[in-house]
Amino acid sequence: MATALIIALIVVLVVIIAVIIWVIAGYNGLVKAKNNVEEGFSTMDVYLKKRYDLIPNLVETVRGYAEHESQTLQQVISARNAAQNATTAEEKIREDNVLSGSLRNLFALSEGYPDLKANAGFVELQDQLRRVEEDIANARKYYNAVVKIFNNKCEMFPGSILAGIFHFEKRPMFEVDVKDERKNVKVEF
Numbered sequence: 384m385a386t387a388l389i390i391a392l393i394v395v396l397v398v399i400i401a402v403i404i405w406v407i408a409g410y411n412g413l414v415k416a417k418n419n420v421e422e423g424f425s426t427m428d429v430y431l432k433k434r435y436d437l438i439p440n441l442v443e444t445v446r447g448y449a450e451h452e453s454q455t456l457q458q459v460i461s462a463r464n465a466a467q468n469a470t471t472a473e474e475k476i477r478e479d480n481v482l483s484g485s486l487r488n489l490f491a492l493s494e495g496y497p498d499l500k501a502n503a504g505f506v507e508l509q510d511q512l513r514r515v516e517e518d519i520a521n522a523r524k525y526y527n528a529v530v531k532i533f534n535n536k537c538e539m540f541p542g543s544i545l546a547g548i549f550h551f552e553k554r555p556m557f558e559v560d561v562k563d564e565r566k567n568v569k570v571e572f
Contacts, residue, residue, distance in 0.1 A: 409545040416533035420554050423526035424472060427557065430518045431466070431479065437515065438463045438486075441508045445489060448499040455492050459485045476557050483559065486512075523557045530554045 442456050462485040466478035490509070493499050500506070534553045537546040545551075 405541075406545065409542055410549060413533075413536055413542065413546060413549065413551050416529065416536050417551060419529040420526070420533045423522070423529045424557075427519060427522035427526050428475075430515055430522050431475070434482075434512065434515045434519065435463055435467045437508060437512050441489070441505070441512065444502065444505045444508060445493060445496075445499060448496045448502070448505075452492055455485075455488055459489050461485075472557075473555055476555060479557075480559060527556050527558075530556055 438459060442459055445452070446456055459482075462478070462482040466475065466482045469475040469478045493505070493509075533551075536542045537551050537553050
């Protein structure tokens with residue numbers, strides 16, 4: 384009888400130890416995934432800051448050639464300021480989509496000014512912005528990949544139990560506003 388009790392006690396102890404190990408491993412996995420998400424967002428934020436710093440120079444260059452287009456230029460500056468001042472990930476994503484749209488309008492505007500398109504300073508700024516946009520796109524891919532991993536850990540069983548207990552919440556993907564991206568490009572000759 385005593386040996387049966389000892390065996391039962393050992394089994395219970397092994398189960399308790401296994402659960403503790405599972406909780407520790409699951410929690411550590413969630414923390415690691417959360418830290419990867421934060422690192423991915425911080426990396427993207429560096430490139431967004433570079434973009435914010437380029438925009439005033441670009442706008443000033445365009446302003447010299449297209450002064451009567453002040454509404455478009457003001458929209459770009461307003462969108463830049465709103466994106467730069469966004470505090471949450473959701474706000475940054477939303478405001479970045481607005482900024483991207485206003486930059487497309489700015490570059491579309493520049494098509495109507497041949498002297499502007501030939502300006503070496505404008506061409507250099509446009510090229511720098513293109514490179515920063517490529518960096519942002521790559522950082523966005525990385526961020527979205529680590530967010531997917533983190534969100535899967537938070538939503539899939541049994542990790543969802545630990546995520547709920549320790550208050551890990553699903554993070555937003557950094558998606559572009561596709562309604563403008565899917566429009567046909569108008570080409571005129």
